[in-house]
Amino acid sequence: MGITILGTGHHVPGVPVTNDQLSAVMETSDEWIYPRTGIKQRHFVAEGEGVSDLALKASQRALANAGVDAEEVDFIVFATMTPEFIFPGAGGLLGAKLGIPRVPALDIRQQCAAMPFGMQVANGLVATGAAKTILLVGADAHAGFMPWEDWDVLYGESDRPVSQEAMERGTRHRGLAVLFGDGAAAMVLREGGEDRGFLGADLHTDGRLFDRIYIASGGFRSRPYFTPEMYEREEHIPKMQGRDLFKVAVTELSRSVRTVCEKCAVTLDDVDWFIAHQANDRINGAVRQALKLPESKVPSNIAKYGNTSAATIGLLLDELRRGGEVKEGQLICFLALGSGLNWGSVLMRL
Ligand code: ACO
DSSP states (O other), X not given: OOEEEEEEEEEOOSSOEEHHHHTTTSSOOHHHHHHHHOOOEEXXXXXXXXXXXXXXXXXXXXXXXXXXXXXXXXXXXXXXXXXXXXXSOHHHHXXXXXXXXXXXXXXXXXXXXXXXXXXXXXXXXXHTTSOSSEEEEEEEOGGGGOSOOOHHHHTTSOOOOXXXXXXXXXXXTHHHHXXXXXEEEEEEXXXXXXXXXXXXXXXXXXXXXXXXXEOXXXXXXSSSSSOHXXXXXXXXXXXXXXXXXXXXXXXXXXXXXXXXXXXXXXXXGGOSEEEEOOSOHHHHHHHHHHHTOXXXXXXXXXXXXXXXXXXXXXXXXXXXHHTXXXXXXXXXXXXXXXXXXXXXXXXXXX
């Protein structure tokens, strides 16, 4: 039938940063953030910590959960929009850290939509015999583009006031900055056999919508590819058209879920869980209403982690599997939308 998920694991760094703590570095509040997003707190990597470090811990947990040795992994698919280096990608770094340095590692760049894309790629690799045991990882470390420098104030290690300039910079980017948090999640994937596995996917990319969320600078149209002026223009911080993204996400994700169910000849009622990317509880609430799904089938953990981009789906699935809620044999619909824009959904029987 295609690949299924044998094991899952996740890791988030450090201690949580609450919405109220953010108000030390920008004009914001829990009263604004929570009702609009469902987010209460998020985690950030420490200086010097990268996505392959987060991914290592998540992968070790996923392998232990699957009862699979790292040496059995014969392909890594690594999804991140915040790699350690512009090149090379993070997959090879993870392989080296896991002690499997010669295993092929493919980095994919579908941002928050990475998991449905990664699952389809992994399924294809297994179907063609190119791989048997795939480690699919989503990890993101957004701390590097946060619009503040006063990390000691954020963590309450100092009570000095931040400068007016710093407060104004934080406030200019608050609509974006309050949404994201850092984390990693991993899945061990193998052929499922007769009754379990990947049923189908509905995936889309529309590059006309690239500017709905993107980083304007640090790219190879300019010489050099990064300049002090770019930093002064604050172009290392993503630009986002939040309202537009919200509308596209609700419309396209609802359509994609219907399409994948039709393709695979299952009804919405047949699906046990809709495990959606955690960008905003209100987006998922609107998709749920559009599809008339019961609230209990569309779980959320955004309150604890914010939007961890490529990690959200794996992180939520890992919590639900370990909590005994998601069980072997259940039919899962994974759905996500992210920068690109990329979006889509996958149906898989666990
Ligand atoms: N705290 C306080 N006030 C704020 C904040 C904040 N954090 N952010 C914005 N505001 C203010 C704005 O300045 C504005 O004030 P004004 O009316 O005085 O000008 C007001 O709140 C409304 O701002 P909007 O941006 O219009 O707020 P909106 O209701 O659209 O909500 C939000 C913003 C939550 C970002 C919403 O648009 C959203 O969730 N969009 C989807 C974003 C998303 O999913 N991004 C991830 C994409 S996936 C990926 O691949 C990375």
